[in-house]
Amino acid sequence: MAITEENKKNNIKEAQYYLNVISEVNDSIPKVIPDGFYGNGTRRAVEAFQEYAGLPVTGEIDETTWNAIYAEYRNAEHRLSDLEGIYPFAIRGIELKRNDVNGGYFIYIIQVMLNTIAQFYDNLTPPAINGFFDEATEFAVMELQEIIGEEMTGVIDKSTWQKLAMLYNFHALIEEGEAFADNGEIAEYIAVQGSSHNVG
Numbered sequence: 363m364a365i366t367e368e369n370k371k372n373n374i375k376e377a378q379y380y381l382n383v384i385s386e387v388n389d390s391i392p393k394v395i396p397d398g399f400y401g402n403g404t405r406r407a408v409e410a411f412q413e414y415a416g417l418p419v420t421g422e423i424d425e426t427t428w429n430a431i432y433a434e435y436r437n438a439e440h441r442l443s444d445l446e447g448i449y450p451f452a453i454r455g456i457e458l459k460r461n462d463v464n465g466g467y468f469i470y471i472i473q474v475m476l477n478t479i480a481q482f483y484d485n486l487t488p489p490a491i492n493g494f495f496d497e498a499t500e501f502a503v504m505e506l507q508e509i510i511g512e513e514m515t516g517v518i519d520k521s522t523w524q525k526l527a528m529l530y531n532f533h534a535l536i537e538e539g540e541a542f543a544d545n546g547e548i549a550e551y552i553a554v555q556g557s558s559h560n561v562g
Contacts, residue, residue: 371398376511377423380435381407383528387438390414396483396509439528458518460500469493472518475530476502483509 378396385391385407391414394407405421412419415430423431458468473491476499480488486505489498500516507514510525518526 374398374400380431384434384438387441460495462495469495475526479529
């Protein structure tokens with residue numbers, strides 16, 4: 363099957379997500395916007411990673427660089443897992459899905475987290491915070507799952523919860539504009555997105 367432009371964009375977005383997780387535990391790797399475009403910010407992050415990993419600094423992601431990024435991402439994910447301190451349901455093996463009436467206030471928590479993360483991803487639509495696992499919440503969960511590389515089921519299971527919590531921890535404490543102060547390209551991107559997505 364031929365590789366489409368959408369496939370390429372999703373692959374780039376996946377690499378950007380991995381690099382962002384790595385940057386949480388490695389200050390030498392700059393943060394990037396996971397927009398699916400291989401711009402200067404992403405190239406600089408790849409170059410920084412290659413230098414850190416002792417690879418040829420090309421700014422391009424070949425198979426060796428991809429494997430190294432993924433291995434480092436898994437290590438970073440493991441180190442960051444200690445931060446996932448909220449266990450509303452997944453710790454007991456329960457799943458939440460559309461029209462589930464047993465979620466209670468856990469659904470509010472999920473919706474708040476999705477709204478927070480949506481400020482940083484133009485392909486994540488924030489659902490209403492209403493305590494109901496409705497169609498909009500299911501759709502937002504599916505969009506999140508696409509971003510984090512999970513199967514797009516619309517169901518919050520343990521794996522989806524862990525990555526949702528990790529992304530929330532990653533973004534929730536960022537002060538307005540703080541993460542973008544040293545990167546004009548990212549600041550411009552946020553300004554543009556803010557005009558149509560209410561990104562502060």
